Amino acid sequence: MKKIHLLLIKAFVRPFIATFFVVMFILLMFFLFKWIDDLIGKGFEWYTILELMYYASAANVSMALPLSVLLSSIMTFGTLGENYELVAIKSAGISLQKAMRPLLMVILMLTVASFLFSNYMLPKANLKFGSLLYDVRNKKLSFLIKPGVFNNAIPGYAIRVDAKDNDGMLHGIMIYDHKDNNGIPKVILAKEGKMEKTADGKFLVLKLKDGVQYEEQAKSSGMYNPRQIFSRRRFKETAPQFDMSSFDPDKTDPNAFGNSTQMLNLKGIVKKRDSLTKQLDTLKRNTIASLTNNFKQFNVVKGYTKIKVAPKVIDDVILKDIPNGMRKQSLESATNVVAGIMQHVPNWAPRQTDLTGEIIFTTVEYQRKFTLAASCILLFFIGAPLGAIIRKGGMGLPVVIAISFFLIYHIITTVAEKSAREGNLNPVFAMWIAVIFLSPLAAFLTYKATVDSALFDVNYYKQFFVKLFKKRAK
Structure with a gap:
């Protein structure tokens, strides 16, 4: 050089x-x-x-x-x-x-x-x-309880505290439990409490003292019930447990995202594009077959006779060419066919659009x-x-x-x-x-x-x- x-x-x-x-x-x-x-x-x-x-x-x-x-x-x-x-x-x-x-x-x-x-x-x-x-x-890694702010880090719960000591003691605790009871929250109020983990680290235990629990029974039907059951229970001590699996930073499997196009090499992209193309072709073939069945002509005598018949010209107003006794039945049949098509088209079109967009993206x-x-x-x-x-x-x-x-x-x-x-x-x-x-x-x-x-x-x-x-x- x-x-x-x-x-x-x-x-x-x-x-x-x-x-x-x-x-x-x-x-x-x-x-x-x-x-x-x-x-x-x-x-x-x-x-x-x-x-x-x-x-x-x-x-x-x-x-x-x-x-x-x-x-x-x-x-x-x-x-x-x-x-x-x-x-x-x-x-x-x-x-x-x-x-x-x-x-x-x-x-x-x-x-x-x-x-x-x-x-x-x-x-x-x-x-x-x-x-x-x-x-x-x-x-999902961890959460930090801040006084005066509702914390939704635990799935299904909203926790709020008025004050927090240096030793971890919580004061003025309010908990909304949305997990059960058909979405009707269960409210727990306590004067003080403390958070601790179980020995295996899988659960978070909140030891509460001097509190009350409010719970409204879910309605059995959508109608208003004037005798709706509302329960209130006071307690000296209680210790609800919260699942800590959602706080594990290693919980989410990276392979769960592995099918994303940006996370594939050339070989993986080609394989995914071929798979998407096959899905799109299958969807189009099934759509055409389904639509064709609705407009199939039943030529029963075709190929079994040598008699030549001039094709019948159908007027713009098709009902004129249908006998009077068959018009109502024909309208009902056509309505059912159109209703069946309209029922499936909203499912075919978005899926076809999604597959086409994914193929373009690959x-x-x-x-x-x-x-x-x-x-x-x-x-x-x-x-x-x-x-x-x-x-x-x-x-x-x-x-x-x-x-x-x-x-x-x-x-x-x-x-x-x-x-x-x-x-x-x-x-x-x-x-x-x-x-x-x-x-x-x-x-x-x-x-x-x-x-x-x-x-x-x-x-x-x-x-x-x-x-x-x-x-x-x-």
Whole structure:
């Protein structure tokens, strides 16, 4: 390897690593802002939040990696142009294309790594993230009793306390039990109590003292009963138990989310898409067969006679061609057929829409694993020529230009993907439309950088307009 190649690789790798971790940090902050209400103040351990952020960072690679490639390539060639190192490279007989070759090899390695990451590691990370986030959002890890606030962490119960001591003693306890009695809550009031776990940790025992329990008997029918039974029971001590299985962070099986498309690799996506296609074909075949049976013509004598009969022309008003004695029966029969069809159509149509949407989504996710790799190559061929043209390094102008081009790429991809999911655009074309749209721009910028074009030189345009106005003045 030539020294010039090693110089270019070092100049690229350093800003790439820095920008990649900076972008990942920013995206993680966005993640925290989004889920801060479900994470902060819920009594979660710090390592649980870190584990959730670790799995979320894997999903952010799809945005951080292309943006880092674009930004670092602009900064690398912009710094080389600003320090006249790019001029020295060209004066040594090395063209811009030859100077880009070692970095292109690095980008190709990143491309292969990004594809392997999106196909093997990202589905597993999404699987872990989905299961853990489900537990967090449903408050299954632990709960924190706050005075003056109803807590619904225990399924079927709402607990409120007026005060809480440092030793765990609760005062002014109110419990609404919604589990039984057909939705009519059972109310328990107690002056004080204390929470304890059983030895096996499966149940939470709330030892209550000096309280009263109110319970209304459920109605046996929907009619009003003036003699509705209402019971009240006072107690000195009682100890209701609550099931703690819902608080186990390991309760939710990650494999329960394993059929989600985002948590499958290419092989799993193809298998799921084939299964969905078979289900859709079966649904269409059964629908057609069911509808065809309602409109079947019973040609009993067809094929058993050589007598030719002219087809009977049916008038627009079909009832005119039906004998008077059969009209009522025909109307009733037609009404029953239409009622049967209308009874099944509301079930067929939504199911067909759901299956079609899932098939489109599997195609989108299948192509996404390739577009992530292709975006690295595309944005490199945009960023490297741009850096050579603008000849500015650092975190100023390169950052603005990089974010602008990345937003264009991201907006095109997002809008096209949304259109594909709605069925307005072919999903394969939708996922590649940004690459197709920006590839001519990358080729144009590479050509302009090769011929040393002053595409972003303000003085060049100033002189151009000055000369243009002088010609017009003459």
